[in-house]
Amino acid sequence: MANVSVAAEWQLVYNRYYRKPELYQMRWKHIDLSRNKVACAPFGGPIAVIRDDSKIVQLYAESALRKLRIFNSAGVLISETVWKNPGGRLIGMSWSEDQTLICVVQDGTVYRYNIHAELIEPNASMGKECFEENVVECVFWGNGVVCVTEANRYFCMADFATMKVCELARPEVEELPHCVAVIEPKYTMTGSVEVLIGTDAGILMLDEDGVQKVDDTLSQKMAVSPNGNFVACFTHDGRLVVNNTNFSSPVIDESCESALPPEQIAWCGMDSVLLYWNDMLVMVAPQAEPVQYFYDEPLVLIPECDGVRILSNSSMEFLQRVPASTEQIFAIGSTSPAALLHDALDHFDRRSAKADENLRLIRASLPKAVEACIDAAGHEFDISRQRTLLRAASYGQAFCSNFQRDRIQEMCKTLRVLNAARDPEIGIPLSIQQYKSLTASVLIGRLINANCHLLALRISEYLGMNQEVVIMHWACSKITASLAIPDVTLLEILLDKLKLCKGISYAAVAAHADKSGRRKLAAMLVEHEPRSSKQVPLLLSIGEEDTALVKATESGDTDLVYLVIFHIWQKRPALEFFGMIQTRSLACDLFTVYARCYKHEFLKDFFLSTGQLQEVAFLLWKESWELGKNPMASNGSALHGPRIKRIEKAHSLFSETKEHTFESKAAEEHAKLLRIQHELEVSTKQAIFVDSSISDTIRTCIVLGNHRAAMKVKTEFKVSEKRWYWLKVFALATKRDWDALERFSKEKRPPIGYRPFVEACVDADEKGEALKYIPKLVDPRERAEAYARIGMAKEAADAASQAKDGELLGRLKLTFAQNAAASSIFDTLRDRLSFQGVS
Known part of the structure; x- marks a missing residue:
């Protein structure tokens, strides 16, 4: 009898059964769909309702103030807001794939709302032309919209994420179309949207590249199939014609009782088309008589991938083709193995021997019967029927040796999730097919966005999924909604939940607290973030530079330390910055390394402020060498003045510390030598002295014949007699002044002997000159x-x-x-x- 009662609700359409179970009695009150614009999201999504401003407001019936209200699929109010967007009449609204409500008004402005009826900035526009010409119609698909203007121009926004608008080709007809339908980009050859319009000339197809006539049918209403392969057209003479998108082979050509176009047309899965007039719903399918359903209240048809949800003022129904497994079990007179297994459970419960007889009849097909019962349970919305079917599967599984044991467990998990989502307070009436298409992670995301965090968390935990996303969203929502709760109290509440998930980003929650204006709470939260790479940037953003520097240096990550250094460098006065990094060796060392290469003056200020005078001296000395490399520092250039001053300053600084006596003396002599060399370059007008050694300076002076200057350098730098003789011998040989060399050898007995004289002559290949000195060798x-x-x-x-x-x-x-x-x-x-x- 149970089979009879179940199948009695079905409707036979040719060789297929359809059923229309009631999902909900709507919880809302005083909502008349005929007086409102309604947008229903697919996959059991929310319902947006706003009074249609083209309808007359009944006196005292409702407030003149228009409100945008958002309900779940059971009619439970989620949110509402006063509609005060300018731009003229609301032309159309629809839900995008991420459950953002898109509203297009007369001047082409696109307003976006989240599920909490909060306006998402910025608004977008369909363009200047739409503003000037007014939008008269808009057709939505998953994530885009096509708008038609009064001038019969077509503008497409293909993706609400990018908000880019393009104009489609203009049809060569003046009158506005009778109907418009869209073939989504994912179903077209070009990958761009294609628009079908019904005109007095037939059906035209528009895209960005051009216009073409695709059929002579005079269509008043059109709908494209869910897979983009077929188009259902209601013609001017009252026929429903279903054709492929090439309009080459009609699948259905059915005459309807009314020549008036239906208010709505929708596909029911891929098997049939629904037409709705104000009191009648007609289902048309191939090779079948049309089926009529009568209603005494207005309807809204909501196409789904496996059927159509039917929304009325009082209820939400789901019209779908009866699944094959359900048909096997519950069809009247069915003798399928699955039906016999289901019947066997009934006999078993009544302790009848017929149960064993049924099992023996289907022993060979028992695994298939068990699978059918499991599958049928998945397609049921009635919980008691789900339970009965799963018990039948479990009963049959006990007698199967080779059946996958976890199939029932998997289905139980799925159904528990679906039943939880279908609860009227949650109001997401997903079928199992919709759930598989949507995926569990997207369902959890939608629950989170609706602030159903507890259910989202329980489902995540139950399915073994990562709970971090749920807890993070809850924490951020809690911060936003708890402005009256003190920071310390709220911190305890947050930590109690955040610790449930290992590796959760405390820094991200702290960042949200900071954006919400709760900087103290953000600082306390970020203390619990174990990852320095997440912690340090946030500490900087909330102004906790001291703590950020401590955390960065403790982590040992040089990149993080540099991040903090550069941040503080820009934000704080120099002396304050120096004080912060001075006590932290890693930060100090890294700053010094960087500043040595790029910021000498700043580094000098740092060393002076910290009393490291010798370091300033070394920097000055290095700068003097850098100036020397300048190609302009030649021919007595004025650049030598700054060089000498830097070295003299370095000498002064070195002399203030006892440990740098050598450096002090070296700097003093270097400055003295540079000054002499600079004077020599000025007097000789030859850039050959600066940065040469004392010996080279003396040698060059002698070669140039400037013996007085050479003697001055010798005296100034206390060059020894032996070194002086060596330098003068080879210098005279270099200029081949052999007479001067001979005179020099006779001035007095050379302290270096005569060997250097011989070598100088031999090196110059002057054997005769060498013979003057060889006999004198002892x-x-x-x-x-x-x-x-x-x-x-x-x-x-x-x-x-x-x-x-x-x-x-x-x-x-x-x-x-x-x-x-x-x-x-x-x-x-x-x-x-x-x-x-x-x-």
């Missing part, structure tokens, strides 16, 4: 080697024999290896030396 070994260097073998041999050094003779022989006569001389001498040694 050491016979030096004489022998000197003679050998200028190729005088006999003299070298004589000097070597005086030295009585066999090893020297051997080396000299190698020098003259190409000269056989010379080699024999050295051999003779070595033999003689060896003989003398033996004797």
